[in-house]
Amino acid sequence: xxxxYCGRVPNALAVRGLRKRYGSVExxxxxxxxVGEGELVGLLGPNGAGKSxxxxxxxxxxxxxTGDAEVGGARAGSRSAxxxxxxxxxxxxxxxWYTADEVLELHQQLAGSRGxxxxxxxLLELVAxxxxxxxxxxxxxKGMQQRLGIAQALVGEPRLLLLDEPTSALDPVGRxxxxxxxxxxxxxGVSVLLNSxxxxxxxxxxxxxxxxxxxxxxxxxxxxxxxxxxxxELETDDGVRTIPGATREDAPRLVSEAIAAGRRVYGVRxxxxxxxxxxxxxxxxxxx
Amino acid sequence: MRRKVxxxxxxxxxxxxxxxWLANHYVFGQLSQITPPRDVNVDTRTFAGAFxxxxxxxxxxxxxxxxxxxxxxxVVSGDAERGLLQPLVVRPVGRSTLLLSRFLGAAGVCVAxxxxxxxxxxxxxxxxxxxxxxxxxxxxxxxxxxxVIVIALSLLGSVVLSSTANGIAVFxxxxxxxVAGLLGTIGHALNSHAVKQAxxxxxxxxxxxxxxxxxxxxxxxxxxxxxxxxLQLGPFGGAYVHGWGIRVWSxxxxxxxxxxxxxxxxxxxx
Ligand SMILES: Nc1ncnc2c1ncn2[C@@H]1O[C@H](COP(=O)(O)OP(=O)(O)O)[C@@H](O)[C@H]1O
Ligand SMILES: [Mg+2]
Numbered sequence: 001x002x003x004x005y006c007g008r009v010p011n012a013l014a015v016r017g018l019r020k021r022y023g024s025v026e027x028x029x030x031x032x033x034x035v036g037e038g039e040l041v042g043l044l045g046p047n048g049a050g051k052s053x054x055x056x057x058x059x060x061x062x063x064x065x066t067g068d069a070e071v072g073g074a075r076a077g078s079r080s081a082x083x084x085x086x087x088x089x090x091x092x093x094x095x096x097w098y099t100a101d102e103v104l105e106l107h108q109q110l111a112g113s114r115g116x117x118x119x120x121x122x123l124l125e126l127v128a129x130x131x132x133x134x135x136x137x138x139x140x141x142k143g144m145q146q147r148l149g150i151a152q153a154l155v156g157e158p159r160l161l162l163l164d165e166p167t168s169a170l171d172p173v174g175r176x177x178x179x180x181x182x183x184x185x186x187x188x189g190v191s192v193l194l195n196s197x198x199x200x201x202x203x204x205x206x207x208x209x210x211x212x213x214x215x216x217x218x219x220x221x222x223x224x225x226x227x228x229x230x231x232x233e234l235e236t237d238d239g240v241r242t243i244p245g246a247t248r249e250d251a252p253r254l255v256s257e258a259i260a261a262g263r264r265v266y267g268v269r270x271x272x273x274x275x276x277x278x279x280x281x282x283x284x285x286x287x288x
Numbered sequence: 289m290r291r292k293v294x295x296x297x298x299x300x301x302x303x304x305x306x307x308x309w310l311a312n313h314y315v316f317g318q319l320s321q322i323t324p325p326r327d328v329n330v331d332t333r334t335f336a337g338a339f340x341x342x343x344x345x346x347x348x349x350x351x352x353x354x355x356x357x358x359x360x361x362x363v364v365s366g367d368a369e370r371g372l373l374q375p376l377v378v379r380p381v382g383r384s385t386l387l388l389s390r391f392l393g394a395a396g397v398c399v400a401x402x403x404x405x406x407x408x409x410x411x412x413x414x415x416x417x418x419x420x421x422x423x424x425x426x427x428x429x430x431x432x433x434x435x436v437i438v439i440a441l442s443l444l445g446s447v448v449l450s451s452t453a454n455g456i457a458v459f460x461x462x463x464x465x466x467v468a469g470l471l472g473t474i475g476h477a478l479n480s481h482a483v484k485q486a487x488x489x490x491x492x493x494x495x496x497x498x499x500x501x502x503x504x505x506x507x508x509x510x511x512x513x514x515x516x517x518x519l520q521l522g523p524f525g526g527a528y529v530h531g532w533g534i535r536v537w538s539x540x541x542x543x544x545x546x547x548x549x550x551x552x553x554x555x556x557x558x
Contacts, residue, residue: 059378061558083380092371110379152375 009037010073012160012191013058018067020053020215027053029215030067035160038189040182040205044196045212046283051195052090054212055162058193059087071160083111086158088149090165090195096138100129100148103137104155111156123151126184128177142169150178161185164195179205199276209275211282219282226278234258235267242271293358301351301405308344309412315340316417337419338508344409345431345507349500352402352435357458359394360442362451363387368558369450377558384550387443391546394439402432421507430503433538434496438462440542444549447556464490465497495538502534 013035020028027050035041043051056062058069060077069076072084094103104120113119124130127147137145146169153161167175182205185192194206209226211219219226232246236258243254248270258265273281315322315336322332364387367373377383406428414420421427441461445454468490475483491498 056558061374061378063555063557079380079382082378082382085378087375087378089371089374092375094375095372107375107379110376110381112380149375 010070011036012039013069013071013162013193015054015058015069016067018054018057018069019065020050020057020062021065027215028057028064028067031212031215031217033210033217035191035193038186038191040186040192040194040207042194042196042206042209043212044199044209044279047197048214049197049212049283050215051197051212052164055087055164055193055195059085059162084158085160085162086153086155087161088146088153088163088166090168092149094137094145094148094152096136098137099134100124100137100140100151101133103148103152107152107155113156115156119155123154126154126181127151143171143174146170147174147177150181159191161190161192162195163192165197166194167196167200175200199279204275211279213283219278223275227273227275228278230271230273233267233269233271234265235269236263236265238263297351297355297358297401301401304347304351305405305408305412308340308347308409309416312340312413312416319417333417333419334508334511337413337417338421338511340413340417341410341419341421341507342504344413345406345427345500345503348402348405348409349431349434349496351405352398352431353438353458353462353496355401356394356398356435356439357442357455359397360390360439360446361455361458362446363390363443364446364553364556365449365454366446366451374558383553387550387553391439391443394443395436398435398439399432402435403428406431422510423506427503427506430499430506430535433535434499434503437496437499437538437542437545440545440549444545444552447549447552461494462496465494465500468494468497469501491534492537495534495541498534499538502531 011034013033015031015033018028018031018033019026031050031054033041033043033054043054045051053062057064058071058076060082063077071081074081074084098106101120101124104123107113108115108119115122121130121133124133127150129144129147129151132140132144135144137148140148146166150163150166153163167178170178182192182194186205186207204223206223208222209220210217211226231242231244232248232251232254234241234243234254243250246254251268251270255265255268316333319332319336322336362369364373376386410421410424410428438458438461442454442458445457449457468487471483471490472487474480475485475487491501
């Protein structure tokens with residue numbers, strides 16, 4: 001869809017050694033993060049981890065204490081960086097007397113989009129708000145406003161989309177809409193950074209996930225990498241034994257070895273940890 | 289919320305203009321019973337007309353400032369807190385354009401409002417009392433300019449203070465102007481150089497007050513003897529700063545306050 005650059009394509013978002021201090025609180029303690037072209041990256045972590053601070057720096061709302069952030073190769077906060085992105089704030093509001101259509105029209109003007117009525121209709125359709133185009137923001141539920149916020153972030157076909165807790169006010173149907181939307185955006189090659197403090201089906205569609213805790217990256221990788229095996233459990237007449245580090249591929253060999261050693265094998269189970277386990281473990285929650 | 293504010297402003301203005309008409313009606317109806325103070329050497333009609341117009345100008349400035357504060361009190365802090373600002377400032381138009389457009393919007397509304405109230409009050413006095421100020425338009429423009437300066441101060445305040453703190457700060461500045469005027473009056477009465485000096489310095493520091501004084505001076509510019517008396521009447525007291533000096537100073541002041549507001553806004557975390 002998009003014309004490639006000669007040579008290295010700059011990352012949609014690149015954050016290096018980012019630190020942010022609010023008085024005595026250190027919200028970010030040297031964070032590195034990249035969102036490649038067309039990549040969908042999830043930034044997970046409990047409340048207060050610093051996710052919103054990182055995104056606010058990326059969109060130019062907050063100035064970093066040290067370190068730098070670039071959007072498509074341009075310094076975060078610069079005009080060209082801002083022109084390349086769409087942003088949904090964690091806490092946002094549109095003027096209550098605007099209709100959904102007028103909100104999008106305002107943002108088309110601000111973003112210099114020439115999409116006109118066709119773009120607005122397409123975006124409202126995308127977030128399942130076609131029927132509410134003429135509804136005033138005051139008369140919308142929180143979930144509808146959040147979906148309108150997502151549509152607003154998509155005005156002007158941004159190269160990079162930053163969504164701060166986009167599903168926090170959504171019911172399961174709304175979350176599904178967002179998941180389908182993210183999959184559609186991935187097909188279109190839009191880069192996305194998605195912030196969330198909870199793991200739902202939406203976060204599971206990410207290409208990569210970074211887990212932030214108290215301003216530091218504590219885990220990063222693809223969901224598959226983060227849901228790695230935790231060993232194999234073998235039940236014999238000798239009792240239940242866990243072989244840590246073993247994977248599914250090791251299971252037949254472990255069974256043969258046990259039989260060769262004269263044991264009766266009653267069962268074998270491959271233990272895996274889900275992304276959720278990894279997440280809970282990383283942020284210090286309970287695991288089973 | 290905003291609509292309610294406008295409704296209140298329109299209602300207050302209507303009440304004020306009605307009361308002002310009533311005052312004119314009675315004052316000019318009983319003109320024969322009014323005697324100007326002995327040291328003021330003018331005819332009764334001029335005295336009554338200038339007196340009423342001076343009061344109307346104070347009320348106009350006050351109402352204009354109230355409107356200005358309501359329109360600008362939370363433009364940055366308040367809107368940022370409610371999440372209205374963030375979706376706008378991340379757009380390529382940028383922060384300075386946004387703040388300037390808010391300034392122009394508020395200034396447009398307030399200038400139109402101040403000129404409307406000023407000229408309506410003048411016409412009420414003109415038609416009921418057959419008295420017109422020496423200068424027709426300039427005093428109105430100066431009042432409007434004074435309110436525009438308050439808008440700039442309030443916008444700057446909204447960048448660095450919370451809405452509530454900003455509202456208090458702006459009205460305190462307005463009150464400081466009031467006190468400076470009283471000081472001037474006291475200074476004149478006591479013939480104290482130091483007190484007059486303090487009043488003059490405050491007038492330069494808060495030029496909306498100096499502009500108001502200058503506007504007051506102009507309505508009886510050609511009537512000798514009356515100006516001095518009139519200026520000590522209103523709560524804003526004596527005009528010891530006036531003419532082009534204060535106009536040019538005010539323009540420079542507006543630019544400096546605006547530049548500081550833009551600079552502070554460009555650096556603010558939202
Ligand atoms: N404007 C601010 N002033 C002071 N502290 C702040 C501000 N914004 C965030 N913080 C603090 O920084 C830390 C990270 O906050 P935030 O980025 O909002 O986390 P998250 O989005 O992961 O919940 C928290 O401890 C929060 O209290
Ligand atoms: Mg957050």
